[in-house]
Amino acid sequence: MLDERKLDVLRAIVEDYVATHEPVGSKTLVDRHNLGVSPATVRNDMAALEEEGYITQPHTSAGRIPTDAGYRLFVDKLSTVKTLTAAEKRAITSFLAGAVDLDDVVRRTVRLLAQITRQVAIVQYPSLNRSHVRHVEVVTMTPRRLLLVLITSAGRVEQRIVEPPHDVDEQLIADLRSRLNTALAGQRLTEAATSLAAVPETFAPSDRSLVAAIVTTLLEAFTDEVGEQRIAVGGAANLTRYGDDFERNVKPVLEALEEHVILLKLLGEATNPQTLTVRIGHENPYEELATTSVVATGYGSKSEALATLGIVGPTHMDYPSTMGAVRAVARYVSQILADS
Amino acid sequence: MLDERKLDVLRAIVEDYVATHEPVGSKTLVDRHNLGVSPATVRNDMAALEEEGYITQPHTSAGRIPTDAGYRLFVDKLSTVKTLTAAEKRAITSFLAGAVDLDDVVRRTVRLLAQITRQVAIVQYPSLNRSHVRHVEVVTMTPRRLLLVLITSAGRVEQRIVEPPHDVDEQLIADLRSRLNTALAGQRLTEAATSLAAVPETFAPSDRSLVAAIVTTLLEAFTDEVGEQRIAVGGAANLTRYGDDFERNVKPVLEALEEHVILLKLLGEATNPQTLTVRIGHENPYEELATTSVVATGYGSKSEALATLGIVGPTHMDYPSTMGAVRAVARYVSQILADS
DNA sequence: GACTGGCACTCGAATCATCTGAGTGCCAAG
DNA sequence: CTTGGCACTCAGATGATTCGAGTGCCAGTC
Numbered sequence: 001m002l003d004e005r006k007l008d009v010l011r012a013i014v015e016d017y018v019a020t021h022e023p024v025g026s027k028t029l030v031d032r033h034n035l036g037v038s039p040a041t042v043r044n045d046m047a048a049l050e051e052e053g054y055i056t057q058p059h060t061s062a063g064r065i066p067t068d069a070g071y072r073l074f075v076d077k078l079s080t081v082k083t084l085t086a087a088e089k090r091a092i093t094s095f096l097a098g099a100v101d102l103d104d105v106v107r108r109t110v111r112l113l114a115q116i117t118r119q120v121a122i123v124q125y126p127s128l129n130r131s132h133v134r135h136v137e138v139v140t141m142t143p144r145r146l147l148l149v150l151i152t153s154a155g156r157v158e159q160r161i162v163e164p165p166h167d168v169d170e171q172l173i174a175d176l177r178s179r180l181n182t183a184l185a186g187q188r189l190t191e192a193a194t195s196l197a198a199v200p201e202t203f204a205p206s207d208r209s210l211v212a213a214i215v216t217t218l219l220e221a222f223t224d225e226v227g228e229q230r231i232a233v234g235g236a237a238n239l240t241r242y243g244d245d246f247e248r249n250v251k252p253v254l255e256a257l258e259e260h261v262i263l264l265k266l267l268g269e270a271t272n273p274q275t276l277t278v279r280i281g282h283e284n285p286y287e288e289l290a291t292t293s294v295v296a297t298g299y300g301s302k303s304e305a306l307a308t309l310g311i312v313g314p315t316h317m318d319y320p321s322t323m324g325a326v327r328a329v330a331r332y333v334s335q336i337l338a339d340s
Numbered sequence: 341m342l343d344e345r346k347l348d349v350l351r352a353i354v355e356d357y358v359a360t361h362e363p364v365g366s367k368t369l370v371d372r373h374n375l376g377v378s379p380a381t382v383r384n385d386m387a388a389l390e391e392e393g394y395i396t397q398p399h400t401s402a403g404r405i406p407t408d409a410g411y412r413l414f415v416d417k418l419s420t421v422k423t424l425t426a427a428e429k430r431a432i433t434s435f436l437a438g439a440v441d442l443d444d445v446v447r448r449t450v451r452l453l454a455q456i457t458r459q460v461a462i463v464q465y466p467s468l469n470r471s472h473v474r475h476v477e478v479v480t481m482t483p484r485r486l487l488l489v490l491i492t493s494a495g496r497v498e499q500r501i502v503e504p505p506h507d508v509d510e511q512l513i514a515d516l517r518s519r520l521n522t523a524l525a526g527q528r529l530t531e532a533a534t535s536l537a538a539v540p541e542t543f544a545p546s547d548r549s550l551v552a553a554i555v556t557t558l559l560e561a562f563t564d565e566v567g568e569q570r571i572a573v574g575g576a577a578n579l580t581r582y583g584d585d586f587e588r589n590v591k592p593v594l595e596a597l598e599e600h601v602i603l604l605k606l607l608g609e610a611t612n613p614q615t616l617t618v619r620i621g622h623e624n625p626y627e628e629l630a631t632t633s634v635v636a637t638g639y640g641s642k643s644e645a646l647a648t649l650g651i652v653g654p655t656h657m658d659y660p661s662t663m664g665a666v667r668a669v670a671r672y673v674s675q676i677l678a679d680s
Numbered sequence: 681g682a683c684t685g686g687c688a689c690t691c692g693a694a695t696c697a698t699c700t701g702a703g704t705g706c707c708a709a710g
Numbered sequence: 711c712t713t714g715g716c717a718c719t720c721a722g723a724t725g726a727t728t729c730g731a732g733t734g735c736c737a738g739t740c
């Protein structure tokens with residue numbers, strides 16, 4: 001049905017349209033790419049491609065533009081992910097290496113990704129389902145006010161204030177602190193919740209109500225921490241490069257960026273950094289984002305992804321470069337995280 | 341020069357223009373506001389107002405629009421800050437009350453502010469110049485790897501990893517922990533840095549190199565913490581309400597939102613929550629933001645501001661309502677922070 | 681059978697002329 | 711000082727016209 005040359009034509013159309021953002025006609029196509037055939041031939045091929053639904057005409061006497069299906073075919077079969085230059089790779093590592101803590105890594109990653117791809121970048125904070133309890137700290141601020149601090153292996157810190165029903169004994173706190181750490185340290189957050197429930201029973205009945213109060217709050221912190229899916233966004237200024245139809249193209253994206261729930265859905269399930277997810281136009285789950293594509297991938301470790309990062313941009317983006325950049329950034333972030 | 345009625349006319353022009361975003365003429369003006377005089381009279385007044393530089397004509401045969409100076413006069417003399425309805429106030433308090441920690445307070449505040457004002461909201465995290473050391477924790481992760489955790493009175497947590505030159509003794513760590521807390525707890529971050537310098541000397545010479553390494557890292561954390569000026573932004577989708585001249589109006593703002601340094605400068609010095617800073621069009625320090633106004637105020641406590649929050653919007657915004665909302669939110673956030 | 685040059689046709693976008701009306705400035709009268 | 715009246719201005723809307731990139735199709739060529 002579609003021979004080699006027709007695919008070449010489709011590839012040329014996509015590349016041209018992405019570069020110019022203007023419908024591309026048969027003449028310009030043979031001028032710019034050396035297809036070795038005449039415009040008339042190309043026109044025949046175009047007719048076939050349109051028949052198959054890969055390209056379309058905005059109006060009768062205009063050139064063709066790729067459809068979502070056209071981009072899809074292009075991404076799947078007609079292009080290869082572009083690898084970054086050595087200089088770019090160096091820039092990435094040195095920029096990421098400067099990070100001081102997890103938050104900083106994420107912030108830098110977002111910035112970096114937005115800058116390289118010149119698109120809107122989205123980075124999900126490392127998910128904590130799989131992270132471990134590193135340390136639990138109980139600090140007495142005043143006799144009636146305790147501060148609980150939970151530190152996880154992903155480097156995140158969760159803190160809660162507890163106001164116990166009656167004054168607390170410093171000795172009891174020290175005891176509690178050590179028992180909590182013995183019971184929980186090294187456990188996954190999800191398991192830790194279970195272990196936690198058993199702790200109050202090990203105390204003398206008179207202390208149990210107090211311990212229970214503390215444990216309850218700590219438990220809340222655990223579940224919050226597991227459930228929370230934080231996200232960082234950057235490069236919104238790149239939306240100006242979308243083209244003009246502001247209302248239709250830019251507004252929905254801007255709105256989506258405010259709703260982290262939507263972003264999470266857009267990013268989708270975390271995959272390992274080898275696999276890139278590309279969702280083109282209508283393929284993504286929001287009607288309003290029909291002119292928008294998402295390129296995402298997991299990061300965290302070679303085998304198991306901790307979280308997802310990616311970019312959002314117009315369907316007429318430069319997929320090979322963008323995909324290359326997203327993949328590279330994901331790999332380097334994974335590396336940085338593994339090292340620290 | 342400008343009698344009472346001329347000022348009434350200016351007020352009417354501003355209110356009308358803000359509502360319609362269209363140049364307002366003498367006829368429509370007398371129709372909509374009951375000024376009690378004829379269009380011809382209004383025209384004379386308008387001529388005077390234009391002479392004085394408060395209004396201008398986009399072109400000869402069009403109505404008038406306020407200049408920056410016109411808005412300035414309106415804000416300073418012709419309007420009163422609009423107070424919120426009881427329902428709105430209740431909504432604010434209940435929304436803020438649900439916050440679990442400082443980060444959450446800030447996130448909620450941004451969202452709230454963006455929603456009420458329907459503008460882009462900016463909230464600076466409480467500045468730490470004035471905050472105190474609440475607790476310092478030293479955790480042994482492996483014998484050659486320590487985790488330092490600094491908790492401040494503003495509820496922020498800073499963490500660092502130290503890899504000491506040789507294995508550490510658990511006893512020494514415990515000792516160090518208690519000495520650090522005795523020396524630092526309750527001190528302001530800036531003072532604490534000084535006190536910190538004296539700590540190594542109190543240890544036996546053999547331990548000093550180790551202690552010094554830890555202290556140096558902690559010191560870094562202190563200065564980072566003091567210097568860092570984090571900012572949260574929200575409601576960018578409201579930029580779509582700017583009008584149409586995308587390139588000129590929206591793009592610069594979107595770009596500014598990425599640069600937190602610029603935002604900090606826009607927000608300006610923190611004032612107490614009673615005082616509202618309004619910077620109109622050219623008054624703000626960036627040429628590109630000439631069509632943009634900023635409404636900001638400090639928050640934190642009645643007398644002394646911890647940080648600044650505010651909104652950014654088109655010069656033709658509804659100042660009385662916006663100012664009312666900003667002021668109200670600042671007050672309620674201050675209250676929440678004081679309570680916790 | 682695949683490719684090509686030629687040609688008539690289509691139709692959006694650009695150009696230009698014209699019209700319309702909201703809004704102005706000014707003046708003379710109240 | 712205010713007002714009705716009036717001539718004037720000019721941006722924006724409307725409509726006719728042109729222009730040209732691009733198309734589909736066909737007949738001829740390799």
